[in-house]
Amino acid sequence: MKNSKNPPDVTAEQKILISAREIFHKKGFEGARMQEIADKAGINKALLHYYYRSKEKLFDAVFAEALKTLIPKVKELLDAELPLFDKIKYFTDNYIKLLMENMYLPVFVIYELFQNPEKILSKFTEKSNFTPSVFIAQIRKSVKNKEIKKTDPRQLFINLMSLCIYPIIAKPLIMKIYDLNEQGFNRFINQRKKEIPEFIINSIKINKNSSSNGKK
Amino acid sequence: MKNSKNPPDVTAEQKILISAREIFHKKGFEGARMQEIADKAGINKALLHYYYRSKEKLFDAVFAEALKTLIPKVKELLDAELPLFDKIKYFTDNYIKLLMENMYLPVFVIYELFQNPEKILSKFTEKSNFTPSVFIAQIRKSVKNKEIKKTDPRQLFINLMSLCIYPIIAKPLIMKIYDLNEQGFNRFINQRKKEIPEFIINSIKINKNSSSNGKK
DNA sequence: GTCTATAACTCGATAGAC
DNA sequence: GTCTATCGAGTTATAGAC
Incomplete structure (x- = not known):
C-alpha cells in the first residue's frame, strides 16, 4: 500500500x-x-x-473523454426500444443517476463550453453526432399518431434535459433556498425522479375525455 | 472622448x-x-x-452584487399580483429576457457557487431571504382550491427555473445539436417563452371534462 | 487619488541526471 | 520512464513619487 x-x-x-x-x-x-x-x-x-x-493538451484529453462518454450515454438511453412514456421515465431515472454519480461533470462541461465554445466544439466536427435523432423521430411519430399533443420535439427534448440537469447544477442554491442538508438534497432529487416523468407526461398526454384536442 | x-x-x-x-x-x-x-x-x-x-475582495463585491440583483428580481416577478397561470407566463417572459440580456450571469453564479458554496453563501446568512415564499404559498393555495392538480410547490418552482435557465446556460450545446447560428438560437429561445408556460400549465391544470382528478 | 516601478510569488515547462 | 532542480513568464500586491 x-x-x-x-x-x-x-x-x-x-x-x-x-x-x-x-x-x-x-x-x-x-x-x-x-x-x-x-x-x-x-x-x-x-x-x-x-x-x-502541456496543461492544455491534458485538459483536452479530459474534456474529450467527458463529452465522449456523456453524449453516447445520453444517446443510448434515448435510443432504448421503449414506448415514449416509458422512455421518458427510463431516461430520467438513469440520467439523474449518472449525473449524481458525477456531480461535477455537468457544471464542468457547461462552464468550459461557455468559456470557449468554438475552440472546443471544433474538435467534434465530423466525429460523434450530437443530435438525438431517434428520440426526436419518436416524438414526431407520437404526435402524428395522436398519442400526444402537438409538440415541438426539439423543445420537448430540451425540457427533459432541463428538468434533469438544472437541479443538480443548482445544488448549492437549492440547498440554500429550501434549507436542505446533503441528505435532504438527495431526497429532493430522488423525489424528482418520479416527479419529472409525471410532470412531462401530464403535459403532453392527450386528454381522452375532452372533445377535440391539440393546440390550435 | x-x-x-x-x-x-x-x-x-x-x-x-x-x-x-x-x-x-x-x-x-x-x-x-x-x-x-x-x-x-x-x-x-x-x-x-x-x-x-485584493482580487478576492473585488470578486466578492461583484458576486454579492450579482446575487443581490438576481434574487430580488426573481422575487419581484414571483410576487406580482397575478393569478397563477398569468404569473407563470409573466415570470417566464421577463426572466428569460433578463437572462438573455446578461448571458454570462447564470453560468457565472452557478459555477462560482459550485466552486465554493459554503464560503460564498455564508455571506448571505441573515440578509436577503432566498425562499420564494409568496409563489410557494400561491401554488399551495391553488392546489387546495382545486384550481390545479396536487403538486409539490417546491418541485414546481424548480421546474419553472430549470426550463428557463438551462437552455441559456447550455447555449453552445444547443447551437451544436440543433445546428443553429446566433439568430437561430434567439428564435429558439423566443419560441420557448411561449412554450414553457403552455408546457407547465398543461401539466398542472385540472382537466375539466374528466371525472375525478389529481393524482392518488 | 493616481501613477510608475518593482517586489514577491506562483505556475507551467524544460534540462539533464539516473 | 522517472526523478530533481531550475528557468522564465505572468500575476497579485505594494512602495513610493507626484
Missing part, C-alpha cells in the same frame, strides 16, 4: 488521466494546478509533461 | 466595479486578470488595490 490515491497496477499515463479528470472536473481549466494533479497521481510533475505535452 | 470604454462622469471606483463585473462574469475568478480589469476601466492596476484591497 505505497500509494492509496489510485488503484495499483495502472500505468503512469492512466494514473495521470484519472487524477487530471478529478481535478479538472472540480476546479476547471484555470483553477486546476499541474502540481495538484501530479500529487494526486502520486508521480512527479515532469511526468505530466512527458506524457501530455 | 478620452476613453469610450466606460460612461464618462463616473468615479474610478464605479468604473472599476463595472469593468470587474464584465470580466469576472465572462472569465470567472480564476480566469480573470486584474490587469485586464484595469485596462477596461481605463485606469491603473494599482488603483484596483487602492479601492478594493
Whole structure:
C-alpha cells in the first residue's frame, strides 16, 4: 500500500488521466494546478509533461473523454426500444443517476463550453453526432399518431434535459433556498425522479375525455 | 472622448466595479486578470488595490452584487399580483429576457457557487431571504382550491427555473445539436417563452371534462 | 487619488541526471 | 520512464513619487 490515491497496477499515463479528470472536473481549466494533479497521481510533475505535452493538451484529453462518454450515454438511453412514456421515465431515472454519480461533470462541461465554445466544439466536427435523432423521430411519430399533443420535439427534448440537469447544477442554491442538508438534497432529487416523468407526461398526454384536442 | 470604454462622469471606483463585473462574469475568478480589469476601466492596476484591497475582495463585491440583483428580481416577478397561470407566463417572459440580456450571469453564479458554496453563501446568512415564499404559498393555495392538480410547490418552482435557465446556460450545446447560428438560437429561445408556460400549465391544470382528478 | 516601478510569488515547462 | 532542480513568464500586491 505505497500509494492509496489510485488503484495499483495502472500505468503512469492512466494514473495521470484519472487524477487530471478529478481535478479538472472540480476546479476547471484555470483553477486546476499541474502540481495538484501530479500529487494526486502520486508521480512527479515532469511526468505530466512527458506524457501530455502541456496543461492544455491534458485538459483536452479530459474534456474529450467527458463529452465522449456523456453524449453516447445520453444517446443510448434515448435510443432504448421503449414506448415514449416509458422512455421518458427510463431516461430520467438513469440520467439523474449518472449525473449524481458525477456531480461535477455537468457544471464542468457547461462552464468550459461557455468559456470557449468554438475552440472546443471544433474538435467534434465530423466525429460523434450530437443530435438525438431517434428520440426526436419518436416524438414526431407520437404526435402524428395522436398519442400526444402537438409538440415541438426539439423543445420537448430540451425540457427533459432541463428538468434533469438544472437541479443538480443548482445544488448549492437549492440547498440554500429550501434549507436542505446533503441528505435532504438527495431526497429532493430522488423525489424528482418520479416527479419529472409525471410532470412531462401530464403535459403532453392527450386528454381522452375532452372533445377535440391539440393546440390550435 | 478620452476613453469610450466606460460612461464618462463616473468615479474610478464605479468604473472599476463595472469593468470587474464584465470580466469576472465572462472569465470567472480564476480566469480573470486584474490587469485586464484595469485596462477596461481605463485606469491603473494599482488603483484596483487602492479601492478594493485584493482580487478576492473585488470578486466578492461583484458576486454579492450579482446575487443581490438576481434574487430580488426573481422575487419581484414571483410576487406580482397575478393569478397563477398569468404569473407563470409573466415570470417566464421577463426572466428569460433578463437572462438573455446578461448571458454570462447564470453560468457565472452557478459555477462560482459550485466552486465554493459554503464560503460564498455564508455571506448571505441573515440578509436577503432566498425562499420564494409568496409563489410557494400561491401554488399551495391553488392546489387546495382545486384550481390545479396536487403538486409539490417546491418541485414546481424548480421546474419553472430549470426550463428557463438551462437552455441559456447550455447555449453552445444547443447551437451544436440543433445546428443553429446566433439568430437561430434567439428564435429558439423566443419560441420557448411561449412554450414553457403552455408546457407547465398543461401539466398542472385540472382537466375539466374528466371525472375525478389529481393524482392518488 | 493616481501613477510608475518593482517586489514577491506562483505556475507551467524544460534540462539533464539516473 | 522517472526523478530533481531550475528557468522564465505572468500575476497579485505594494512602495513610493507626484
